[in-house]
Amino acid sequence: MSEIQLQEKPLKLWNPNAAGCWALLVSPICSSYLLYKNAQKLNDRGAASKAKNWMIAGLAVWLLSVICSLAYPTNTAMVNGFFFWYLILWYFFFVRQQVANMRQRFGESYVRYTHFEWFKFVMIGLVVRVVLMGLSLWLSALWLSMRHTVL
Secondary structure (H helix, E strand, O other): OOOOOOOOOOOEEOOHHHHHHHHHHHOHHHHHHHHHHHHHHOOOHHHHHHHHHHHHHHHHHHHHHHHHHHHOOOOHHHHHHHHHHHHHHHHHHHHHHHHHHHHHHHOOOOEEOOHHHHHHHHHHHHHHHHHHHHHHHHHHHHHHHHHHHHO
């Protein structure tokens, strides 16, 4: 009698190093989502939780930047500094750890997403960035109209 061997479908994972690099264009919020999806596939609840926390932190930094740009409209260095330091901290405290975990677990041999799938991610990430910019402008307009009516 022949044995039927069930072959598991290999996990397809996002390259964390590439996700970290693309964050410069699309934002660490979107790239953290990819690392969250990796952690889910690997059943790594700790990494999934960290990725969610970094996404939430990214939204908080964005909101803080909007608030500071409204409160201090001439101080663009402060507003840009929030995002810059968030990006640096995110990369060195989270992305590098994910890269090291992937190398330790799989080496360089794991099934990666294709260039087309990365292209889709970048396009969606750019849309997210434009939406955040639109929300920033809308919040600014709302703030200025409220401020103008009070004065």
